[in-house]
Amino acid sequence: MNQATELPDLAGAQGDHPDVGLFGRPLFQDPSARALSRVGVVDVGSNSVRLVVFDGAARSPAYFYNEKIMCALGAGLSESGRLNPEGRVRALNALRRFQHLAQGMGLPELTVVATAAVRDAEDGPAFREEVLRETGLRIWVIDGEEEARLSAQGVLLGWPGSYGLVCDIGGSSMELAEISGGRVGRRVTSSLGPLKLLEIRGGKRARKAHIKETMLQLQEKMGPQRDRLFLVGGSWRAIARIDMYRRGYPLHVLHEYRMTARSVSATVQFIEGSDLDELRGACGISSARMSLVPLATEVLSRLVKTFRPKDIAISSYGIREGMLYEQMPQRLRDRDPLIEACRFAEAKDARMPGFGKLLYAFIHPLFRSMPEQRRRLVKAACLLHDVSWRAHPDYRAETCFDNATRANLGGLKHSERVFLGLALLHRYSNKREGTRFESLYELIDEKSQLEAEVLGKAMRFGAMLWMTADAERGTLKWFPKKKELHLRLTPDMVPLFGEVAEARLMSLGSSLGADVKIKRLRRPAQRSI
Incomplete structure (x- = not known):
């Protein structure tokens, strides 16, 4: 595994200003907050590469630009030890495009982070050097615990002061982090990403045994987590879309959508008994994402059975929003x-x-x-x-x-x-x-x-x-x-x-x-x- 490169301290010392009340001076008028008026971040994941440009310094992020390109960088990584060659080309082209877009938007720089695929691949350093040479973008490789921390911070961006367990699933890994009183506590990473699970030999029985054993190890490290479970990641959102469809739920907003252990179980059974192509079209899920959903349901079922949360909330905020949160002055975080x-x-x-x-x-x-x-x-x-x-x-x-x-x-x-x-x-x-x-x-x-x-x-x-x-x-x-x-x-x-x-x-x-x-x-x- 490549040694993780730590992100620079983006928050910095912001000084102390008293909060003068709910209808006091808005912080987006403060010079330190106005520096956040447009922030560009790129997440180079195992399954996709995404650019998000946040606009405005209000406490809720405004998405000035949001584009995702499915690259599958981590496909086949467990067997070859290297990035998917086709995915590597697609990712480089995506980053080249994103850099040109950023220049057109007048962004001074993009903050680019890479997660499991780039940090685990033996040609990860070579890929980073190629990106730097071709685009001028420096990729910060973060380890699993840092990925968990940033995802948890993304949840805190939407729910300040919340408590519970944050679970972020990507293509090649799954991270857990506990949050309490507005702070991130214990965190751990695992290889329970769908792309990694695809490569387990022995079929569904062997895969489920691996998931169960890994989840018990995670439970031992994280301890009891019986509060709210926050789900972060595209595979979780896809499952939530299907849960909405199964229930005939009228409000099609994923952020803060709630599920129970019983509804998760019912939706897993619904997926198993459905034609995936028909279900994909009905729910508006991409074919690349839908191919991973059955694997993700196996993980989610075991996650819920192991930790037994009191309820489950979908978070559209994750690592990218956590990077924005990282740059906020504390008094803006507290609002x-x-x-x-x-x-x-x-x-x-x-x-x-x-x-x-x-x-x-x-x-x-x-x-x-x-x-x-x-x-x-x-x-x-x-x-x-x-x-x-x-x-x-x-x-x-x-x-x-x-x-x-x-x-x-x-x-x-x-x-x-x-x-x-x-x-x-x-x-x-x-x-x-x-x-x-x-x-x-x-x-x-x-x-x-x-x-x-x-x-x-x-x-x-x-x-x-x-x-x-x-x-x-x-x-x-x-x-x-x-x-x-x-x-x-x-x-x-x-x-x-x-x-x-x-x-x-x-x-x-x-x-x-x-x-x-x-x-x-x-x-x-x-x-x-």
């Missing part, structure tokens, strides 16, 4: 990825950037008793309430729902995506019936649907009250036991409270089942001299 991304969207697309903060302060009394996890969705909705104003008015409500449920936002469960989408739909529409998204509403219960409706109608009313920064603002008060909603209108607000605004207030009161009471304040009379 909520959902809120930072929403603030970034408001600053870029809203008609009146900054109004989201005022809107949240105005409607907050309606949601004071909500748990913090739900109140953060209220904050996110207020920040996003106006970013889709360019859409045609007839489709604006549906556009808002579509954007919220399918956008690349970290820190959101699928049920939270639907809640946020419904709230933004009601920002522009009193009714949610009759849309093409009704099948998604079932992902949240009726109480949550009503809460989203109230939030949307509160924003719909509050958006009528745009005011100058120095104007005296009115207040909403909600008395849930008495079922009364009080609006106190300041003299500055009275001219804004016309017929449309009043109708929107009454619609909000109707959703709350509340009596609405309005108090109009008058300016003090001027004393004559």
Whole structure:
């Protein structure tokens, strides 16, 4: 095995700046964060070579460019000890293309990492030298534990403070890493990648015995891991797509998709009994990836039986996102990825950037008793309430729902995506019936649907009250036991409270089942001299 080349310290000393609160100064305006405005990384894996260019310094990554080329560098490596000759040519051509693309995008450099195939192959150093000579790109070869650490950091990019076991499967290896309290703990690598499993002699029985023995060794090193299992890697995502298809799941977003041990078992049986070509076409999976899925199911079945996690989450974030996380200042890592991304969207697309903060302060009394996890969705909705104003008015409500449920936002469960989408739909529409998204509403219960409706109608009313920064603002008060909603209108607000605004207030009161009471304040009379 080639000695791993350690990545340079990309984070660096960033200094200490206090976090001035959720609606404080956005960190993407900070010079140290703006240095991350466009970051290009390349992952040279055993099965594919991928370029990702991240744009924007919001806490959730924005994918400015994303291209994958299937090269199968690791095919036949166990028998020959060398990289697949055809794959080596394809990988070199891919890297040559990526370097030219980076130059066209004005990127100062690409960070390129290689994993199991290049580090294990005897001609790995020669391949790296050829790439450097032909493209000017320096490949950093990372060992299995470093690969596990970066993948785990990618998960932390989407779930800060999360805990559990991260499993990243590639073509030639599978890595495990534990995360707890926002930090990466123990980590280990193995040869349980599908390309390696293809080369085991003795058929399916011998392969399953090898997988079981290896998994027990991994369990001994990692210890009990009964929390959440985060799955990273293309083969896991392919299995998740099939699980969605089998279940008829309505939201086709892989990130944060949840499975159980029972659903994994059912999907494995479903795959075994299906025509793989038909299944591949129905689920939109490439033929190269689909050929590895049966092997990956054998690994996943044994993984779940061995570690018995409480639940299973798919992560679209992995080693590439971990490399972005590596470059973030700590105070950006500590921010909520959902809120930072929403603030970034408001600053870029809203008609009146900054109004989201005022809107949240105005409607907050309606949601004071909500748990913090739900109140953060209220904050996110207020920040996003106006970013889709360019859409045609007839489709604006549906556009808002579509954007919220399918956008690349970290820190959101699928049920939270639907809640946020419904709230933004009601920002522009009193009714949610009759849309093409009704099948998604079932992902949240009726109480949550009503809460989203109230939030949307509160924003719909509050958006009528745009005011100058120095104007005296009115207040909403909600008395849930008495079922009364009080609006106190300041003299500055009275001219804004016309017929449309009043109708929107009454619609909000109707959703709350509340009596609405309005108090109009008058300016003090001027004393004559």
